Amino acid sequence: MNKFMTTFRHTYLSKVKAKSFIITTIIVMLLIILAGNFDKIMNLFDGSEEVGTIEVEASETFTAQFQAVMSEISDDIDVVDSGGDITLTVEETVPLSATVESDNEVNTAQQTEIEMALDAVNRQMVIESLDLSEEEANLMAAGITIDYDTGAAVTDADTGEIIEIEEPNYLNVVIFYITVFVMFFIVINYASQIGTEIAMEKSSRVIEMIVSSVSPVNHLFAKILAIICVSLTQLFFFVVTIIAVLYLVDIGSLISEFGLEANDRTVPMVVYSLIFLLLGLVLYLSVSALLGSFVSRMEDLQQALLPVTMMSLGGMYLGMFNLFDPGNLLVRITSYFPFFTPFVMPLRVLDPATSHLTVWTGILVILITIAVAVYFAARIYKGSILSTDQGIIKNIKKFNKGE
Structure with a gap:
């Protein structure tokens, strides 16, 4: 057993102390750390800033609708009367045309949230301008339903029923x-x-x-x-x-x-x-x-x-x-x-x-x-x-x- 352990100890220590082992281990560990902090690293190279407030220059009706929609979509952006981080100027309402002004670049995620809110308000204003009934408005907003019936469906051998594939x-x-x-x-x-x-x-x-x-x-x-x-x-x-x-x-x-x-x-x-x-x-x-x-x-x-x-x-x-x-x-x-x-x-x-x-x-x-x-x-x-x-x-x- 002593001779076995001597060979084992010599081989193990020589491999663990080898420069190739140490360098490879450190490199992989650094890659793991970089992967875990990927979002923070990307933010370092991102010149955009997060928006906390938005000032809307539009009618009171539009501002109220936009504020209601924005509060549902984003918890980070508040609509204020003045002094906002960015300014949203509405030029036309149907169809909607607006300009967003900011001293700094707005990050992509918040740009998407603002666009979603504007799209929802635009849809509401178009429905109001066309004087549609509630039923017609619901039909416009209804989503589509598609069922794919293909030969790839799996059926139970005993009952013949279609088995839902997870x-x-x-x-x-x-x-x-x-x-x-x-x-x-x-x-x-x-x-x-x-x-x-x-x-x-x-x-x-x-x-x-x-x-x-x-x-x-x-x-x-x-x-x-x-x-x-x-x-x-x-x-x-x-x-x-x-x-x-x-x-x-x-x-x-x-x-x-x-x-x-x-x-x-x-x-x-x-x-x-x-x-x-x-x-x-x-x-x-x-x-x-x-x-x-x-x-x-x-x-x-x-x-x-x-x-x-x-x-x-x-x-x-x-x-x-x-x-x-x-x-x-x-x-x-x-x-x-x-x-x-x-x-x-x-x-x-x-x-x-x-x-x-x-x-x-x-x-x-x-x-x-x-x-x-x-x-x-x-x-x-x-x-x-x-x-x-x-x-x-x-x-x-x-x-x-x-x-």
């Missing part, structure tokens, strides 16, 4: 996006690191001295565990930064501004996303160690790790391209393919028809695959650790022969 919850979609991109980023980064660690030791023959004091299997497991802990350490800093940003920023108003709301699947989505994120990291790092065990020289490393890159890319694109159709056949099939499961199974959690048993089946599939990958990685590493054969194919043939 609109996706966009907060859950955002959680899925973040999970997939973080997983892909860490997999691509640390898969190459663990492969490089193993291949470098074998190519430099340093391993000959190492195996004289520690067993190859313990040495390999210590390195795999150390790299996994390094990736989790970096993920920990990211999560702490996100929590700090959420605590310091009024995230409630920000979320409501984008129309994001939690539902009954938000908590399961967060829990399962974290589970598949961790399992996906362990799976891909274990497979990277397995593939790195076949390599005897650094020139072959990228070729050996190509399957990891292709499978992680495939999993990410499967999730992205089927984001708004999580229940289709392709998603259901690929969610049980071990190397796609960490990316695709969280997508199925978005679908209300997905049961917890289905998700736990995906977790079991990944756990079995991890056990198989670690087992073969240990066997191959132990058998090829002192191999001088050049090329991946020769090492694979040697393993198949049991040499």
Whole structure:
């Protein structure tokens, strides 16, 4: 155990203290902080100012109507008799023609509110000028109703009734996006690191001295565990930064501004996303160690790790391209393919028809695959650790022969 911990501690500390780890972590943390304060940063470059009062130069009837409408649309702008931040001069009433004068630029949101209020008043004055009845006025103001009856409607197999398809919850979609991109980023980064660690030791023959004091299997497991802990350490800093940003920023108003709301699947989505994120990291790092065990020289490393890159890319694109159709056949099939499961199974959690048993089946599939990958990685590493054969194919043939 002492030798295992020595290898683990050395690998972990060397990676955490590396300049690349520190710089990458700081950059991502800064990006998270910038994203959380995006609205404040944009305001720094926005020369417009918020309007608190507006002075209206028009008839008393128009001013009263505009004041009533404006109070319903905006809580920030008050209509005053004089000395307003901006002046609204009405030149014609039907159709409405007006000029807004201000010493400073009015921000876009408040411009929209003023235009909405003027549009509503204009509609009222047009109705009055045409001397329409109340029923005719209501018909003009009535909205339209459209029902789309398409072949895409889902019907119940037993009753034949049309099943209403729920609109996706966009907060859950955002959680899925973040999970997939973080997983892909860490997999691509640390898969190459663990492969490089193993291949470098074998190519430099340093391993000959190492195996004289520690067993190859313990040495390999210590390195795999150390790299996994390094990736989790970096993920920990990211999560702490996100929590700090959420605590310091009024995230409630920000979320409501984008129309994001939690539902009954938000908590399961967060829990399962974290589970598949961790399992996906362990799976891909274990497979990277397995593939790195076949390599005897650094020139072959990228070729050996190509399957990891292709499978992680495939999993990410499967999730992205089927984001708004999580229940289709392709998603259901690929969610049980071990190397796609960490990316695709969280997508199925978005679908209300997905049961917890289905998700736990995906977790079991990944756990079995991890056990198989670690087992073969240990066997191959132990058998090829002192191999001088050049090329991946020769090492694979040697393993198949049991040499």
